[in-house]
Amino acid sequence: MSTDLEALFGAFNATVGRPAMGDAEFGETFRQMMAALVRFDYVVVFAYRGKERPIDLYSTFDTEEHVVFVTLYQAGPYLLDPFYHTARERREGVLRMRELAPDRFFSSEYYRTYYVQTGLAEEIGFFINADKDITIVLSLMRREKTGAFPPADFATLKKAEPLIANMVRHYWAGLAPRFDAQLAAGGKKHRKTGGNPNLAPADTVWRDLNLTSRETAIVDLVLQGHSSESIGLKLNISTGTVKVHRRNVYRKLGISSQTQLLSIYFKNLLPAG
The missing domain is CATH 1.10.10.10 (Winged helix-like DNA-binding domain superfamily/Winged helix DNA-binding domain)
Known part of the structure; x- marks a missing residue:
């Protein structure tokens, strides 16, 4: 697709002079910028820290899709996700799921049991290292009926990566307290059940x-x-x-x-x- 410069500049202009933006507001700005560059069906943004439950910062799913892509994912399947393991390795850049997946991923039981429910043809992520050991992954997804991202779109996204990385580090800085709060809440739950929060x-x-x-x-x-x-x-x-x-x-x-x-x-x- 051709670049929609008017939409791109309009989305970027919304950030000028803004010292801070909420999750939904910046997530929507990111979506608009990407929509001016390439075609996709969904956006989801997760923040990862170690083996902790990822924090969902923004997504475009409807209620039913949110259950599969976010709620169920956060409950445990994220531990088998190639994007999660890449985030833990602190790799950065614009990366394709098929390039990160293990050699038997697309024939694995995890793929057949969980990932296939997403109905995706392809997923591309912006991997951006933020505060301390936190990595933020902004995923663009295309459904099977839409097909994979063309090589030209992937090249365009790679060119946009430096700008997106700087914006993400600015507007999604300071996420550590949110992970700490989540960990503390989990610790209380484990203590009540006699589990080990560590x-x-x-x-x-x-x-x-x-x-x-x-x-x-x-x-x-x-x-x-x-x-x-x-x-x-x-x-x-x-x-x-x-x-x-x-x-x-x-x-x-x-x-x-x-x-x-x-x-x-x-x-x-x-x-x-």
């Missing part, structure tokens, strides 16, 4: 199921969509050793497939009801 949700799941630290690392990578060969390279162990650990995990859990493994993961991870 453990991430996935760590709690596998600890409670008596898996070793090595088995836990391998299971996490399996569920993210890594093959045994890819896991071996990441953990610096042989493919054969990975397969032995996977068999031991299945034996311990009394299962025989990745489908059952993911079912156990979600059953223990997601809240009841």
